[in-house]
Amino acid sequence: MHFDLADLRLFxxxxxxxxxTQGARRAHLSPAAASARIKALEAQLDTRLLYRDSRGVELTPAGHTLLTHARLVMRQVDYLKAEFTQFGGDSAGHIRIFANTTAVTEFLPEVLAGFLAQRPGVTVDLQERLSRDIxxxxxxxxxxxxxxAGPxxxxxLQVMHFSTDRLVLIVPAGHELASRRQVTLKQTLAYQHIGLHDGSTLLTFLRDQVERMGETLALRIQLSGFEAICRMVEAGVGIGIIPESSASRHSHTMNLVTIALDEPWAERERSILVRELEAxxxxxRALIKTLMPGK
Incomplete structure (x- = not known):
């Protein structure tokens, strides 16, 4: 059985x-040519890969299996090309990263800025995803x-811990919780929260914790980043739960009070996940070393 790499990438x-049609456009083919290639691939595998109707296409169970293997094959091909670009160095190549909200909005931009500035031939695709999707x-x-972040x-997979952060509660100065050294999540639910946008890993995590208690998280407004949350909290709009690293940074320029969360899940290990580091x-590998300089 012979597989054409172009067909796998098209699939x-x-x-x-x-x-x-959109898949064909990404592969720089006409819809007719793409359809013919997929039909030939189905004939070779003697199985149906796509359900086709007027609304578009949907993968069959066999199609999902092929998609998983095709991604792995093409990823290895890309790795092979990268390894032999400039004798296998780290000065060129493409890196795709799935990361949680804190990584995407807080520390990764700074890390990637320095990393990419030193490597003009490297490109990065950074996407915010939920933990299960990562x-x-x-x-x-x-x-x-x-x-x-978290368990x-x-x-x-290989799991490499590289730092630790904590989730904390931030409130405006003068708030009735401001004098507390620590609070539980349940104690915060009497107040309106400022949260991240739907689909963010932190909001999804907090909603899961609240639902386990049979409670409801009252969100007054949802925003796209931690700085915006801090500004709303400072203005007295509500309270928020954010990473301690972010709270510490914004507390230098905003009038905020940080309170520890008395919850076992508040301390969160940050981890890098890969299938096989040496592969x-x-x-x-150079980017991972940048994130884990002392390890």
């Missing part, structure tokens, strides 16, 4: 698109590495 484009993405090869259930190209 990935189609599998990640809502329609065959794990799944590393497992199925749709991302080179994942960055996650990790990732059988079959990664030099560019990705």
């Amino acid at each position: 990935i484009h189609i599998g990640e698109s809502p329609s065959l 794990v799944r993405g590393v497992l199925d090869g749709s991302t080179d590495m994942g960055i996650i 990790v259930e990732a059988s079959g 990664l190209p030099g560019t990705v």
Whole structure:
């Protein structure tokens, strides 16, 4: 059985698109040519890969299986190309990262700025994802590495802890909780919260904790970043739960009070997830070394 790499890449484009036409466009093919290639691939595998209707295409169970393997194959091909670019160094290549909210909005931009400034030939695709999607993405090869916070259930992956942060409560000066040294999550639910946008890992995590208690998280407004949350809290709009590293930084310029959360999950290990560290190209390993300089 022979697989054409161009066909596998085309199938990935189609599998990640809502329609065959859009997948074909990403592969720089006409819809007719793309359809013919997919039909030939189905004939070779003797199985149906796509359900086709007027609304677009949907992967069959066999299609989902092929998509997983195709991603892994093409990822290894990309790794091979990167390894032999400028003799396998770390000065060129493409890195795809799935990361949680804190990583995307807080520390990764600064790390990547220095990393990319030293490597003009490197490009990065950074996407904010939920924890379960980060794990799944590393497992199925749709991302080179994942960055996650909190407990990790990732059988079959290498998990490398590289730092620790805590979730804390921030309130405006003069708030009735401001004199408390620590509070539980339940004690904060009597007040309106300022939260992150739907789909963010932190908001999803907090909602899960609240639902386990049979309570409701009252959100007054949802924002796209921690600085915006801090500004709303400072103005007295509500209270917020954010990483301690972010609270500490913004407290230098805003009138905020930080209170410890008396919860076992408040301390969160940051971890890098990969399938196999030694199999990664030099560019990705160099970024991981930048994130873990002392390890």
